[in-house]
Amino acid sequence: MTLLPSRITDVWVYLSASPLLWLTLTLAAYALASRIAVATGRHPLANPVAIAAALLVGLLLATGTDYQSYFAGAQFVHFLLGPTTVALAVPLYRNRAKVRKALLPMLGALVAGSLTAILSTVAVALALGAPPEIVASLAPKSVTAPIAMSLSASTGGIPTLTAVLVIATGIFGAMTVTPLMNALGLKDYQARGFAAGLAAHGIGTARAFQVDSVAGTFAGIAMGLNGLLTSVLVPLLASVWR
Amino acid sequence: MVESLLILLACQMAGEALTRALLLPVPGPVVGMAILFCALLWRGRRTPPGATLPAEAGLPGQLGPVADALLQNLSLLFVPAAVGIVQHFGRVRDYAGPIALSIIVSTLATFIVTALVFNWLRRSQAKR
Known part of the structure; x- marks a missing residue:
C-alpha cells in the first residue's frame, strides 16, 4: 500500500492536465449552486453564478491552479454562449405579437437606459478618482461580455477585467432587479424584463426567465438591442471623457 | 436534436462571417440571432401572428425544446468568465471603492430609468 500516495499524485497529474477535470468541476459547482438557489426558493441573493464562481475560485486557489489551466476545461461551457445567444430568436419568435405592440416603448426605454448605463458608470468612476483604464473597463459593463470586451479594448480598457466587471454587474443586477421593481410598484413583466436585460445582459435575462417567460423574452431583446x-x-462618448 | 443544434451553429457562423466581412461593430451571435429570427418569420409567414396560434407554429423540429434547454441554463454559461476574477484580484482590490460604487449606482439607475420610460411610453401609447 506504500504505492498509494504516489498513485494519487499520478491520478492528479493526469486529471489536472486534461480538460475533463475543470469541465466536470464547473458543472458540479453549478449543480450545487442551483440546488442552493432552489433550496432558498430562488432568493435573488442566492445567485447561482456567484455561488458557483466563488466555489471554483476557492478550488483554484487551494490547488494552485492558474486560470489558463481552468479555462482549458471550462471553455466548452463558455463556447455555448454563442449558440445560446442565437437561440434567443426562439422566444422572440414565439412572442412576436407582443413584441410588435411594444416597439415604441422598447425603443424609448432603450435609448434612455443605454445612455444612463454608460454615463452614470463613467461619472461615478471619474468622481471617485478611478484611472482612465478602469473607467474604460467599466463603461460598457451593462452589455454582454464579448461586446463589452471589444469595446473596452478599443477605448483603452483591459478586456479581461471588463469581462469580470460585466459579470459582477449581471450578478448584482440579478440580485436587485426583483426587489427594486417590487419597491417601485411595477407589475408589468415586459417593463421589468426589458430593464433586467438592458442593465444586466445575459445574467439579468437568465433571472428574468426564472421569474416569467414574457419577462425573459423582453430581457433577451433588451440585451441584444x-x-x-x-x-x-461607447466609442462616441469615450472621445468626450478621455 | 442534431438538426436543431446545426441550425443554431449555422446561424452563428453566418453571423460571424457577416460581421467580419462588413466590419460591423456587433458580435456574430447577435447577428446570428437576427438571421434566425428573420428565417422563422419567413417560415411562418402564412400564419398571422396572434395569441390564438400555438406557440410552436413555424418552429422546425426540435428547435423549440433545444432552445429552451439552452436558455434554462443560461447562467451556467457565465461561470467560466466569472472565475476570471482570479486574474484581477490586485486591480479589483486597489479600486474596490470606485468599481463597486459605480456598478451599484449605475445598475440601479439604469433599472429605474429603463422600466419607468418603458412603462410611461406604454401607457401613453394605450391612451391614444
Missing part, C-alpha cells in the same frame, strides 16, 4: 446601441455610443 443594448449591445448594438452601446457599440455605437
Whole structure:
C-alpha cells in the first residue's frame, strides 16, 4: 500500500492536465449552486453564478491552479454562449405579437437606459478618482461580455477585467432587479424584463426567465438591442471623457 | 436534436462571417440571432401572428425544446468568465471603492430609468 500516495499524485497529474477535470468541476459547482438557489426558493441573493464562481475560485486557489489551466476545461461551457445567444430568436419568435405592440416603448426605454448605463458608470468612476483604464473597463459593463470586451479594448480598457466587471454587474443586477421593481410598484413583466436585460445582459435575462417567460423574452431583446446601441455610443462618448 | 443544434451553429457562423466581412461593430451571435429570427418569420409567414396560434407554429423540429434547454441554463454559461476574477484580484482590490460604487449606482439607475420610460411610453401609447 506504500504505492498509494504516489498513485494519487499520478491520478492528479493526469486529471489536472486534461480538460475533463475543470469541465466536470464547473458543472458540479453549478449543480450545487442551483440546488442552493432552489433550496432558498430562488432568493435573488442566492445567485447561482456567484455561488458557483466563488466555489471554483476557492478550488483554484487551494490547488494552485492558474486560470489558463481552468479555462482549458471550462471553455466548452463558455463556447455555448454563442449558440445560446442565437437561440434567443426562439422566444422572440414565439412572442412576436407582443413584441410588435411594444416597439415604441422598447425603443424609448432603450435609448434612455443605454445612455444612463454608460454615463452614470463613467461619472461615478471619474468622481471617485478611478484611472482612465478602469473607467474604460467599466463603461460598457451593462452589455454582454464579448461586446463589452471589444469595446473596452478599443477605448483603452483591459478586456479581461471588463469581462469580470460585466459579470459582477449581471450578478448584482440579478440580485436587485426583483426587489427594486417590487419597491417601485411595477407589475408589468415586459417593463421589468426589458430593464433586467438592458442593465444586466445575459445574467439579468437568465433571472428574468426564472421569474416569467414574457419577462425573459423582453430581457433577451433588451440585451441584444443594448449591445448594438452601446457599440455605437461607447466609442462616441469615450472621445468626450478621455 | 442534431438538426436543431446545426441550425443554431449555422446561424452563428453566418453571423460571424457577416460581421467580419462588413466590419460591423456587433458580435456574430447577435447577428446570428437576427438571421434566425428573420428565417422563422419567413417560415411562418402564412400564419398571422396572434395569441390564438400555438406557440410552436413555424418552429422546425426540435428547435423549440433545444432552445429552451439552452436558455434554462443560461447562467451556467457565465461561470467560466466569472472565475476570471482570479486574474484581477490586485486591480479589483486597489479600486474596490470606485468599481463597486459605480456598478451599484449605475445598475440601479439604469433599472429605474429603463422600466419607468418603458412603462410611461406604454401607457401613453394605450391612451391614444
